[in-house]
Amino acid sequence: DAGVTQSPTHLIKTRGQQVTLRCSPKSGHDTVSWYQQALGQGPQFIFQYYEEEERQRGNFPDRFSGHQFPNYSSELNVNALLLGDSALYLCASSLFRQGISTDTQYFGPGTRLTVL
Amino acid sequence: DQQVKQNSPSLSVQEGRISILNCDYTNSMFDYFLWYKKYPAEGPTFLISISSIKDKNEDGRFTVFLNKSAKHLSLHIVPSQPGDSAVYFCAAGGSSTGGGNKLTFGTGTQLKVEL
Numbered sequence: 001d002a003g004v005t006q007s008p009t010h011l012i013k014t015r016g017q018q019v020t021l022r023c024s025p026k027s028g029h030d031t032v033s034w035y036q037q038a039l040g041q042g043p044q045f046i047f048q049y050y051e052e053e054e055r056q057r058g059n060f061p062d063r064f065s066g067h068q069f070p071n072y073s074s075e076l077n078v079n080a081l082l083l084g085d086s087a088l089y090l091c092a093s094s095l096f097r098q099g100i101s102t103d104t105q106y107f108g109p110g111t112r113l114t115v116l
Numbered sequence: 117d118q119q120v121k122q123n124s125p126s127l128s129v130q131e132g133r134i135s136i137l138n139c140d141y142t143n144s145m146f147d148y149f150l151w152y153k154k155y156p157a158e159g160p161t162f163l164i165s166i167s168s169i170k171d172k173n174e175d176g177r178f179t180v181f182l183n184k185s186a187k188h189l190s191l192h193i194v195p196s197q198p199g200d201s202a203v204y205f206c207a208a209g210g211s212s213t214g215g216g217n218k219l220t221f222g223t224g225t226q227l228k229v230e231l
Contacts, residue, residue: 004159033218042120042205042221043160056216090159094217104150105219107159 002027004093004108012114013081021076021111025093031055032074033105034066035090043090049074050096078113086115119143120208122222129229135193137225139206142187146208150219151180151191154203163204164191196229203227 005024013019025032031050035043045058049068068074072093078085089112092105121140129135137151147168152160166173166180166189173180179192193200206222 006159035219035221040223042207042223043219045218045220048216048218050216056218058218092219103217104162104165105217106162107152109157109159 004091004106006089006091006108006111008111009109010112010114012116014116015081015083017081017115018077018079019081019113021078021089021091021113022073023076023091023093023108024073025091026106029093029095029106030072031094031096031103032068032072033092033094034074034076035092035107036060037088037090037110039087046076081115083115086113088112117142118223119146120206120220120222122204122206122225124225125223126226126228129196129227131198131229131231132195135191135196135200135227135229137191137193137204137206137227139189139191139222140187141189141208143208143210143220144187145210146220148209148217149180149182149189150207150209151178152205152207153200154205154224160205193227196227198229198231201227201229 033048034046037043047057052068063079065077088110090110091108094103094105150165151163154160164178182189203224207219
């Protein structure tokens with residue numbers, strides 16, 4: 001049973017550039033969430049996608065955008081990169097069940113983004 | 117505003133003894149709580165969860181206790197093993213008007229199990 005996969009593993013960019021990170025959910029899951037984890041902190045929620053739409057968004061600027069494809073995979077795009085965007089970006093997948101808010105989210109290994 | 121707090125950045129325990137990791141929260145709308153374990157260079161691994169309608173959930177060596185009145189939960193690991201050495205994150209979730217279920221994480225506790 002394939003778990004959550006993310007690509008690339010590591011990425012180095014310079015300020016002002018744009019980056020795209022990719023995520024494939026665990027088999028059977030239809031919901032994808034993205035988190036940013038800065039050094040020494042817990043993961044911070046960026047947004048969540050279900051049925052190819054953004055369902056919930058955290059406190060991140062519009063430079064952070066995403067997309068979900070019909071096969072449930074997802075992309076996270078960050079424009080106009082800042083030094084402060086350097087972090088581990090985590091993707092988590094879950095199965096949506098109507099009326100249930102307690103779906104466990106399973107995480108991928110993350111993409112380490114370094115902005116120089 | 118830190119809605120989920122893990123006040124102990126680190127904890128050291130001897131192999132075979134009990135490890136107790138604590139977590140406090142402030143948002144009364146949270147109705148689901150989870151513990152994740154994280155090794156360096158890996159994503160968080162789900163350990164155990166508890167719904168707000170329960171006060172205890174057990175899975176093997178791991179037990180989570182929830183005290184809603186105190187807005188406090190704890191993770192007990194018995195017996196502790198060297199392979200349990202990792203960073204442990206407490207997370208809380210709840211339904212939103214749009215149907216999303218984002219998780220809010222604490223800052224983590226580094227557990228070290230010594231031989």
